[in-house]
Amino acid sequence: MNARWLRFGLTFAGIATILSAAPSADKLKRLFPDRPAIPAAERTPKFRFARMKYSGGNPEYVKNWYTDYPSMDKHLTLLAKRYTNMEVGEPALVEPSSPDIFNYPLIYSVEPEQMFLGPEDAANLREYLDRGGFWFADDFHGEDEFNQFADQIRRVMPGASLVELDTSHPLFQAVYNIDAIIQVTNDGIARCPECDQWENGPTGRIPKVFAVRDSTGRVCILMAWNTDLGDGLEWADDPTYPSRYSTYAFKFLTNVIVYAMSH
Secondary structure (H helix, E strand, C coil): CCHHHHHHHHHHHHHHHHHHCCCCHHHHHHHCCCCCCCCHHHCCCCECCEEECCCCCCCCCCCCCCCCCCHHHHHHHHHHHHHCCCCECCCEEECCCCHHHHHCCEEEEECHHHCCCCHHHHHHHHHHHHCCCEEEEEEECHHHHHHHHHHHHHHHCCCCCCEEECCCCHHHHCCCCCCCCCCCCCHHHHCCCCCCCCCCCHHHCCCEEEEEECCCCCEEEEEEECCCHHHHHHCCCCCCCCHHHHHHHHHHHHHHHHHHHHC
C-alpha cells in the first residue's frame, strides 16, 4: 500500500475510533439538556451520505431535493465502499428542522436555489453548523440561482460571506489531487455535442467552488456552482455518459467527505 492510501486508511481508522468512542445518549442529555436527543438507533460508526429533504420549489418539477435521487446516493455509497477504506452505511434522507440531522457529519443539498428555509429550519441548521456539521450544496447554475441560494444561507448565518476557493485549498488534496475545477454537465447536455455545455446563460459557463466559514475560520458550508456532480454520479453506470465526468464527481465528493470528517 503506498503512503497516500495508507494515510487515507489511517484517516478513516481514526474517524471510526472517534465515533465509536462518542458519548452515550444519556451523557449527551446531561451535558446538553436543552439540545435535541439523538435517537440511539441512528448512532453508528459508519459514514452515511445524508441528503437534505427541503421544502420549497415547484411540486412535481424536475428540480428539487429529489433531483438525481436515489441513484446518485446509491452510486456514491457503492463507489466509496469499493475504492476507499471507509466504513460506509446506507444513504439517508433528513429534513433541515429534524433532530436527526445531528446524526450526520455531512449533509448534501441539490438544486439549493429551489429550497425555502423557514425559521425552524434555519435555527436547526445554524445549531448543526455551530456543533461542527458540514453542509455541501451542488447543481445550481448562473447568477440568479446563486443569489437565490445565498439568500437561504443568510437565513441560517446572517451576514455570511461567500468566499471562492481555488485548487490550492487543502480540500482539493484531501485524498485525490484535483488540479482543475471541471464543469460536470447533466446527461441531456452531455449527450448533445452541438448544445451549449452549460446552463442558465453566460454566468453559468465557469464552474467555481465557494465556501462559508464560521467564527473560528472553519469551512462549514461548501458550494459547487455551475457544475452537476449529482449527474456525474447518477449516470456513473451508463456507458454512454462521459466517464471523465463520473470520475471527477466521485473524486470531488470523496475529497469533500474526507475534508469534512477531518476538519
